[in-house]
Every structure is written in C-alpha cells, then in structure tokens.
Amino acid sequence: MSRATPSQVFLHRANYRQRRLRDAAKLLPVVGILLWAIPLTWPAASENHQANIGSAGLLYVFGVWVLLIVLAAALTSRMRPNPETPQGEGAEKE
Amino acid sequence: MMSFNFLIAVALGYVIVLFAVAFLAERRAIAGHSNWLQSPIIYTLSLSIYCTAWTFYGAVGYAARSGLEFVTIYIGPTLVMVGWWWVLRRLVRIGRAQRITSIADLVSSRFGKSTQLGIIVTLISVIAGTPYIALQLQSVTLSFAVFAQVEGVIWEQADFNRTAVWVAIGLAVFTVLFGTRNLDANERHHGIVMAIAVEAVVKLLALVAVGVFVVWGVAGGPAEMLDRIDASEIDLWDQNSGRWIGLIFLSAAAFLCLPRMFQVLVVENADERHLHIASWAFPLYLFLMSLFVVPIAVIGLDLLPAGSNPDLFVLTVPLNQGQGGLAVLSFLGGLSSATSMVIVATLALATMVSNHMVVPLWLRFQGSQQAIISGDVRHVILLSRRVSIAAILALGFLYYRTSGGGTALAAIGLISFTGAVQILPAMIGGIFWRGATGVGAAMGLITGLLIWLWSLFLPSFGTDAFISEAVMLNGPWGLSWLRPQALFGISDLDPLVHGILWSMLLNAGMFVLGSLVTFPAPLERLQGAQFVNVFDHSNAAPTWTAAAAGAEDLLIMAQRIMGSSEAQAVFEQEAKAQGKVGYLPEVTLEFIERLERELAGTVGAATAHAMIGQLIGGSSVSVEDLIAVADEAAQILEYSNRLEEKSNEQERTARALREANAKLTALSIQKDAFLSQISHELRTPMTSIRSFSDILREGGMTTKEQGRYAGIIHDEAVRLTRLLDDLLDLAVLENGQVVLHEQTGNLSDLLDRAVRASDAHDGALTIMRHRPDEDFALTADLDRLGQVFINLISNARKYCDADTPELTIKVRSSATGRFVDFIDNGSGIAPDNQALIFEKFSRLTDGSKAGGAGLGLAICREVMQRLGGDIAYLAGATGGAFRVTLPLAKNPIALEET
Numbered sequence: 006m007s008r009a010t011p012s013q014v015f016l017h018r019a020n021y022r023q024r025r026l027r028d029a030a031k032l033l034p035v036v037g038i039l040l041w042a043i044p045l046t047w048p049a050a051s052e053n054h055q056a057n058i059g060s061a062g063l064l065y066v067f068g069v070w071v072l073l074i075v076l077a078a079a080l081t082s083r084m085r086p087n088p089e090t091p092q093g094e095g096a097e098k099e
Numbered sequence: 100m101m102s103f104n105f106l107i108a109v110a111l112g113y114v115i116v117l118f119a120v121a122f123l124a125e126r127r128a129i130a131g132h133s134n135w136l137q138s139p140i141i142y143t144l145s146l147s148i149y150c151t152a153w154t155f156y157g158a159v160g161y162a163a164r165s166g167l168e169f170v171t172i173y174i175g176p177t178l179v180m181v182g183w184w185w186v187l188r189r190l191v192r193i194g195r196a197q198r199i200t201s202i203a204d205l206v207s208s209r210f211g212k213s214t215q216l217g218i219i220v221t222l223i224s225v226i227a228g229t230p231y232i233a234l235q236l237q238s239v240t241l242s243f244a245v246f247a248q249v250e251g252v253i254w255e256q257a258d259f260n261r262t263a264v265w266v267a268i269g270l271a272v273f274t275v276l277f278g279t280r281n282l283d284a285n286e287r288h289h290g291i292v293m294a295i296a297v298e299a300v301v302k303l304l305a306l307v308a309v310g311v312f313v314v315w316g317v318a319g320g321p322a323e324m325l326d327r328i329d330a331s332e333i334d335l336w337d338q339n340s341g342r343w344i345g346l347i348f349l350s351a352a353a354f355l356c357l358p359r360m361f362q363v364l365v366v367e368n369a370d371e372r373h374l375h376i377a378s379w380a381f382p383l384y385l386f387l388m389s390l391f392v393v394p395i396a397v398i399g400l401d402l403l404p405a406g407s408n409p410d411l412f413v414l415t416v417p418l419n420q421g422q423g424g425l426a427v428l429s430f431l432g433g434l435s436s437a438t439s440m441v442i443v444a445t446l447a448l449a450t451m452v453s454n455h456m457v458v459p460l461w462l463r464f465q466g467s468q469q470a471i472i473s474g475d476v477r478h479v480i481l482l483s484r485r486v487s488i489a490a491i492l493a494l495g496f497l498y499y500r501t502s503g504g505g506t507a508l509a510a511i512g513l514i515s516f517t518g519a520v521q522i523l524p525a526m527i528g529g530i531f532w533r534g535a536t537g538v539g540a541a542m543g544l545i546t547g548l549l550i551w552l553w554s555l556f557l558p559s560f561g562t563d564a565f566i567s568e569a570v571m572l573n574g575p576w577g578l579s580w581l582r583p584q585a586l587f588g589i590s591d592l593d594p595l596v597h598g599i600l601w602s603m604l605l606n607a608g609m610f611v612l613g614s615l616v617t618f619p620a621p622l623e624r625l626q627g628a629q630f631v632n633v634f635d636h637s638n639a640a641p642t643w644t645a646a647a648a649g650a651e652d653l654l655i656m657a658q659r660i661m662g663s664s665e666a667q668a669v670f671e672q673e674a675k676a677q678g679k680v681g682y683l684p685e686v687t688l689e690f691i692e693r694l695e696r697e698l699a700g701t702v703g704a705a706t707a708h709a710m711i712g713q714l715i716g717g718s719s720v721s722v723e724d725l726i727a728v729a730d731e732a733a734q735i736l737e738y739s740n741r742l743e744e745k746s747n748e749q750e751r752t753a754r755a756l757r758e759a760n761a762k763l764t765a766l767s768i769q770k771d772a773f774l775s776q777i778s779h780e781l782r783t784p785m786t787s788i789r790s791f792s793d794i795l796r797e798g799g800m801t802t803k804e805q806g807r808y809a810g811i812i813h814d815e816a817v818r819l820t821r822l823l824d825d826l827l828d829l830a831v832l833e834n835g836q837v838v839l840h841e842q843t844g845n846l847s848d849l850l851d852r853a854v855r856a857s858d859a860h861d862g863a864l865t866i867m868r869h870r871p872d873e874d875f876a877l878t879a880d881l882d883r884l885g886q887v888f889i890n891l892i893s894n895a896r897k898y899c900d901a902d903t904p905e906l907t908i909k910v911r912s913s914a915t916g917r918f919v920d921f922i923d924n925g926s927g928i929a930p931d932n933q934a935l936i937f938e939k940f941s942r943l944t945d946g947s948k949a950g951g952a953g954l955g956l957a958i959c960r961e962v963m964q965r966l967g968g969d970i971a972y973l974a975g976a977t978g979g980a981f982r983v984t985l986p987l988a989k990n991p992i993a994l995e996e997t
C-alpha cells in the first residue's frame with residue numbers, strides 16, 4: 006500500500022489537485038451552513054406585511070441551493086472516480 | 100369531473116404497474132442484468148423516500164402556515180449530501196466492510212456486537228417510526244376523501260378506517276413479496292429499489308406539473324408569481340431563529356438516522372462512487388421538490404375558500420381549476436410518496452425487529468445446543484421478518500385509529516424525526532471516536548429516549564391523553580423543573596426546539612460521560628478500531644481465540660441460516676483457498692471471522708456472533724489475547740525479517756550452486772571433447788602401426804622396404820609413447836600428485852640448457868638473449884621450469900612463420916616479480932584464439948606438421964601454476980609472445996599431499 010509517509014511533502018501536481026478538490030468538498034457544507042444562516046439576520050414579520058423580506062428571501066434561499074448544487078457537481082465531476090484513498094487518508098487519520 | 104371509481108381504478112392500475120416493475124427488476128437482477136439497476140441515478144432516486152406524503156402534501160400546508168420554514172426539512176439533507184465526504188462516505192464504507200444490515204446493526208456491531216444496544220435502537224426506531232407510518236396512511240386516505248368529496252360524498256370515520264386498512268394490507272403484501280424474497284439484507288432488494296425509483300419520478304413529475312400549472316397557468320408567469328407571493332398573506336419569514344437552526348439540524352440528523360434512510364443510503368448502496376453523483380443530484384431533486392411549494396400555497400390561499408385544508412392544496416388547486424387529469428397525477432404522486440416510504444420503512448424496521456429482537460430471543464429460547472441441530476432456520480427468520488412487517492403496519496394502523504387521524508397526527512412528523520435522531524450521538528461517536536463505549540451509548544440512547552418520550556412524544560397525544568394538564572403546567576409531583584415542555588425551568592422555548600435541545604444535549608452528554616468513565620470490552624475495542632479506521636486497510640485482529648468447533652458443525656449451522664447451496668459455496672471456496680479438496684475447510688480463525696461476517700449479512704452482527712460463540716464455546720477474545728496478538732505481531736515481524744535474511748542467503752547459495760553447476764557442465768563437455776580427441780590422437784598412429792605391421796607380416800618385399808616400414812612403425816610408436824607420456828604428465832599435474840624437486844640454480848644456465856634441448860641451435864631459429872639480465876639465482880623445480888622453456892622455444896621453432904625466424908628472450912624484474920618473455924617475429928596468434936591455446940588439444944594449425952598432440956601449452960600452464968608462477972599469452976607484442984612469471988623464491992606451492 007502506498008501509504009503517505011510523514012516525509013512525503015511534495016506531491017505530483019495531479020495528486021495535489023485531487024487533495025485540494027477533497028478539501029473543497031469538505032468545505033462545501035460549511036459554506037452552505039453559513040449562507041443559509043444569513044436569513045437569521047432578516048427582520049421578523051411585523052404586524053403589517055411591509056417589513057417582511059418577501060419573495061426576495063425566497064429567491065435568496067433557492068439561489069444558495071442552486072449554487073451548492075452547481076459547486077458540488079463541479080467538484081465531484083473533477084474528482085477521480087477512484088481516488089488514491091490511502092494517500093488521502095493520511096491527513097484525517099487519528 | 101371524474102368518478103371516484105375511476106380514481107380507484109387508476110390507483111389500482113398504478114399499483115399493478117409498480118408490482119410489474121418490481122417483478123421485472125427482480126427478474127433482470129437474477130438474470131445478472133443488474134448493471135443499470137445499480138446506476139447512480141437509481142441510487143439517487145431511491146433516496147427520494149425521504150420525501151414522504153407528509154412532505155408531498157404537507158410542505159404546501161407548512162408553507163401556508165409558517166412561510167419559508169418548510170424549506171428547513173430539505174436544507175438539512177442537502178447539507179448532508181453536499182458534505183458526503185464527512186459522514187456518508189465513512190458510513191457507506193463501514194456498511195460494506197462490516198456487512199451492516201440496519202442502523203441498529205451498525206450501533207450494535209460497533210459496540211461489541213451487543214444484543215442489548217440492538218434492542219434499544221430497534222425500540223427507538225419502532226416507536227419513532229410508527230406514527231410516521233400512520234401519517235402516510237392518513238395522507239392517502241385523506242386524498243381519497245378529497246376525490247370522494249368532489250362526488251359529493253362526505254367521508255365518515257369508518258370510511259377512512261376502511262381505506263386505511265386496505266392501504267396497509269396492500270403495502271404489507273408488496274413489502275413481504277419483494278422485501279423478504281432473499282434473506283441476505285446485503286443482497287440488495289432490486290425490485291423494491293426499482294419501484295421506489297419509478298415512484299420518485301412520478302412524485303417529482305406530479306409536483307412539478309402542479310407547480311408549472313400554478314405559475315404559468317394560474318399566475319401567468321414567474322414575475323407575476325413573485326408579485327402575488329409578495330402580496331400574499333403568508334409571512335415568508337415569520338419565525339424565531341431557534342426553529343430555523345433547530346429544524347435544519349433535525350432534518351440533517353434524521354436524514355442519517357431514520358431507519359429507512361439508512362436502508363437506502365448505506366445498505367442498498369451498491370457502489371461507493373454513486374455518492375459522487377448523488378451528492379449533487381439528490382440536492383437537485385430536493386430543490387425541484389420544494390421549488391413550487393410556496394407558489395402552490397400562495398395560489399391555494401388565493402383561490403380556495405377560507406378554511407380549506409392547506410395540506411391538500413396540491414390536490415384541491417387543480418380540482419378547483421377543473422384540471423382533473425392533473426389532480427389524478429398529483430394523487431398518484433402523493434400515493435407514491437406514501438407507499439415508497441412505508442415500504443422501505445417497514446422493511447428496515449422489520450429487519451431490525453427480526454434480527455435484534457425475535458431471532459436472539461428465539462435462539463435463547465431454543466437453548467444453547469440448538470445451533471448445531473440440523474434443519475433450516477431460514478424459514479424461521481423469514482417468517483419472523485414477514486410477521487414483523489405485518490405487525491409494524493398493524494401498529495401504524497392502530498396508531499392512526501387511536502389518534503383519530505386528526506390534526507394531532509400532522510404535528511407528529513417532526514416529533515417522530517426527533518425520536519429517530521436520538522441514535523445520532525451513538526452513531527457519529529461510534530464511527531469517529533474510538534473511545535466511545537457500549538455503556539456510554541446505551542446511557543445516551545436511553546436518556547434521549549426518555550426525554551423525547553416525556554417532552555415531545557407523550558404530550559403529542561394531546562393534554563390528558565397520557566399526561567394530565569396539571570402535570571403539564573406544574574410538573575409531576577409538583578416538581579416544576581420536570582414540566583414536559585419546560586425542563587429545568589426553561590419555559591420560553593418553542594416546544595419542539597426545547598425537546599430537540601434537551602434530548603440531544605443530555606443524550607450526547609451521557610454518551611460522552613459514560614464512554615469516558617467505563618472500560619470497553621475487548622471485542623468493542625476491536626470493532627471500534629475497525630470502524631474508526633475503516634479507511635486504513637488494516638487487517639483486523641481476530642475476535643476469536645480458539646477454533647474449537649468442527650467444520651461440519653459450522654457448515655450445518657451456516658446451512659440453516661444461509662441456505663445449503665450458499666453455505667456450501669462459502670465453505671468450498673474457503674477449502675479451495677486452503678488447498679483442500681471437498682467442502683470442509685480447516686477451521687482457522689480467519690475462516691471463522693469470514694463466516695461470521697457472512698452470517699452477519701443475514702441475521703445481524705450480534706446474532707451471528709452469538710451463534711458462532713455457541714459453537715466454539717464462547718471463547719471470545721480477551722484483553723490478554725489482544726496484548727498477545729500485539730506481541731505476536733512483533734514476533735512475526737522479527738520472524739519475517741529473519742526469514743528475509745535467510746532467503747537472501749539462500750539466494751546467494753543458489754547462485755553459487757548455479758555457477759558451480761555451469762562449471763561442471765562445461766567441464767563435462769570438456770571431458771567429452773577430451774575423450775573424443777584423445778581417442779582420435781591415439782587412433783591415428785595405431786592405424787599406421789597396424790597397417791604397416793600387416794604388410795610386414797605378409798612378407799615378399801625387399802630389405803630396404805622392410806627397413807622403411809619398420810622405421811615408420813617405430814616413429815609412430817615413439818609418437819604414441821610421447822603422447823601417452825604427455826597425457827600422463829598432464830594427469831599427474833592436474834591431480835596435483837606431482838612431486839616437486841626444489842633446486843637452486845642460475846636462470847641463464849637453465850635457459851642455455853633449454854635452448855640446447857629444444858634443437859634450436861641448428862640455425863633455423865635465431866635466439867637473441869641479454870645475458871646480464873638472466874644472471875640470477877632461482878629456487879624452484881628447475882627441471883619442470885626447464886620443460887616449460889623447452890616447450891616455448893620449440894613452439895617458436897615450429898610455428899614461427901617469419902622468413903628468418905627470430906626469438907627474443909627477455910628477462911625483466913619488477914616489484915611484483917620476475918618475468919621471462921619469449922617473443923618471436925612471426926604473425927602471432929589471432930585474438931580469438933588467444934584464450935584457447937592453453938587448452939588441451941588446442942592445436943591451431945595442422946597437427947601433423949607440428950607433430951604434437953596440442954598438449955604442450957596445457958602442460959606448461961599446469962606446471963607453472965604448480966610452481967607458483969604463471970604463463971600467459973602476451974598480447975600486443977611484435978609477434979607470438981609468451982610471458983612466464985617466475986615463482987617467487989619463498990613460496991613455491993608444493994601440493995604433494997592433495
């Protein structure tokens with residue numbers, strides 16, 4: 006097994022890209038949580054409906070959704086179908 | 100308007116189509132054409148059972164009541180799917196490696212294959228799942244009622260109940276037919292998955308069709324739609340932040356913990372790579388499912404009379420607009436949502452109930468000796484699974500009846516989620532934290548279950564159903580900090596958020612605390628390491644220490660569970676791998692491990708472990724064994740190092756042997772060549788001797804002739820003698836039997852004698868010498884050395900092809916020794932032949948001319964080596980040149996004794 010040794014500092018460019026793709030994939034849900042936490046700052050509905058965020062809020066929530074779907078698709082399509090998992094695990098092992 | 104009977108017919112036709120789809124998919128899978136059945140698209144669509152009838156119909160109602168909040172139910176799963184790298188990838192890998200059959204199996208297997216944990220998780224799942232099944236029955240019956248109402252018939256409670264019974268029975272039949280066809284939960288249910296995929300498409304199409312109709316058909320376009328949304332009475336953002344965050348968390352956790360989701364996400368997953376596609380395709384599905392929810396809600400509120408049930412807008416808006424076909428499609432979508440969810444949920448729950456409650460109990464009831472008694476227990480397991488399916492649906496129906504099917508039930512969806520989510524800490528802790536223990540998991544699960552029951556589930560039946568109003572307001576026995584919806588005095592929270600917060604906090608807290616203070620059993624530690632380090636490809640330490648069972652007993656037991664042909668295949672495969680013939684392999688620890696995993700795929704890890712344990716006397720692994728294993732590993736490492744060393748050595752020996760062999764072969768060839776050469780050399784003079792002696796015997800010839808013939812015979816005899824002398828000489832030299840006679844003499848004198856003896860003084864060969872160089876004393880066997888010199892000089896006389904042959908004898912001294920070079924002015928010896936001339940019988944030119952047998956130089960070399968000197972051809976001189984290295988005086992090699 007080609008387990009990553011601690012001394013393995015430099016990677017082939019393609020492998021390096023794969024690792025950064027994985028980093029991005031790990032980061033994506035965090036981005037989603039942050040973007041979808043933004044509605045928490047919106048003003049709550051008042052007695053008259055004027056202060057409400059209205060359809061703009063709807064568009065925002067669904068816009069974030071589209072963004073996440075597109076990003077996830079872009080990331081996974083660039084990932085190698087069979088990533089060299091043993092090497093990738095080096096970082097996340099206990 | 101369509102008739103109600105037409106709707107029944109459509110529904111029945113749709114169900115028949117589903118049966119056919121499932122049946123065909125099973126057939127194709129059996130025939131081995133399961134490629135596209137296992138495609139990522141089917142996987143993604145099968146995940147859609149997350150969208151139940153509650154979300155299909157209920158989301159619109161939810162949006163009509165609470166605005167954007169409905170979307171949290173979809174946002175959670177989207178985040179989980181998008182973040183698949185964190186949890187899902189790990190779960191799927193563990194599921195495959197450990198042959199996990201359900202979420203109860205995962206928890207039980209992780210914490211030392213514990214039966215008790217399996218039972219706890221199963222109980223939680225059943226309690227939390229039953230109301231949800233009831234909810235589906237309700238939604239289907241409600242949707243029927245809508246169409247009945249269109250015909251002017253207002254349904255009574257009895258009508259609802261009758262319909263619910265029929266729906267439940269139909270679902271039970273479908274699930275039993277396609278869900279318990281094969282026993283191994285790891286052999287995926289192609290029929291069911293395929294039917295679910297079709298239903299997923301139908302419900303998406305239905306909802307999108309209604310949405311498109313609403314946006315373009317009713318509102319007149321997206322821009323107008325947005326205006327109407329803004330003008331609507333719905334408050335899109337009307338809530339406190341606690342619910343937004345809490346519900347996103349709840350739906351994300353439920354997506355992982357719901358037994359039915361675990362079934363399609365992990366158990367039915369055929370290929371880890373399907374997650375790649377599903378990671379964006381399933382969020383896309385959810386996006387489309389929720390895109391038109393708000394528009395439908397807004398239009399429904401606008402069009403329909405006040406007081407209409409917004410939960411049914413998906414049906415009633417098309418009906419109100421006279422779109423009967425669209426309403427039927429929408430009805431089918433709702434039916435699909437309900438049925439697909441109920442089928443998978445029932446199947447997953449039934450597997451859990453059967454594997455973790457019925458079979459262990461049955462095993463215990465049968466007594467410890469039963470495991471090896473012959474007889475198929477598969478029918479017992481299958482029967483228990485089928486009965487479980489029926490029982491769970493019956494439970495759902497009962498719940499539906501007792502709760503009255505009213506609005507109380509509608510609120511149960513999220514409460515049910517909260518119940519299922521109690522498994523989350525144990526599951527996540529189990530796959531990420533090696534320190535998590537079974538005791539901790541059990542403490543957390545029970546704590547969570549109790550808090551959920553107290554603060555959410557029991558109050559959901561309404562006041563005075565289980566908990567009296569007095570208790571709700573003042574707490575039990577007047578303990579106000581135990582009020583169900585204001586635990587520990589926190590009373591301002593939304594009841595649901597309150598329940599989620601406290602149950603999860605205390606659940607996780609007890610889990611961590613229990614894990615920190617308890618010590619895990621050895622099997623737990625092994626399993627923990629395997630789960631947490633599932634990506635390390637490390638070999639598992641054996642969980643058994645002694646393989647006391649006979650292979651035959653194991654085979655009998657395996658046959659009872661897996662079926663005889665499958666079990667025999669496993670055993671035969673193992674026997675073959677061990678290099679044995681037949682069905683019975685050696686019972687090694689590895690084999691027991693493997694067998695246990697195979698059985699676990701059928702009856703769950705805990706039961707499989709218990710059954711194997713019965714057979715091999717319960718000699719499960721202990722801490723001492725683990726340490727011994729570690730020691731053993733170190734020893735094995737050392738041993739393998741030694742082995743490697745040894746094998747290197749052996750390789751060296753083998754190489755030496757190969758070389759020796761090559762040398763021997765070459766020698767053998769040489770010997771053969773020598774023999775044939777020598778017989779030839781002996782035969783030639785013998786032939787002349789015989790012929791001439793024959794002529795002499797016949798007589799009748801002159802004396803002169805007689806004399807000539809006798810002379811020839813004599814010459815040949817002399818030649819023969821010389822050849823034999825040479826051969827003898829060579830043999831003696833080669834065998835090292837020669838006796839050397841040490842003498843001291845002058846080199847110059849020795850050369851003089853040699854020149855005289857070699858008949859070179861007749862003037863045919865001019866010999867040039869530099870006498871001062873030669874004038875030194877020499878200690879060696881001078882006779883032998885002289886023999887070498889004579890040979891070299893006569894060679895020069897015989898073979899030098901110059902017109903006036905000359906031989907230069909040079910003597911030189913250097914630090915390394917003394918050399919005598921014999922250099923003639925002929926053409927020398929071609930480079931190719933230089934290596935050959937010291938071999939026996941290596942005459943380069945015609946032998947008769949030379950009158951020798953080609954042994955001279957071979958003898959010279961032997962002599963020189965015996966004397967401790969050497970003779971070599973001197974390449975690069977003006978002609979044929981030989982260099983004799985004189986032996987050093989001090990160490991002549993005397994080899995008499997060898």
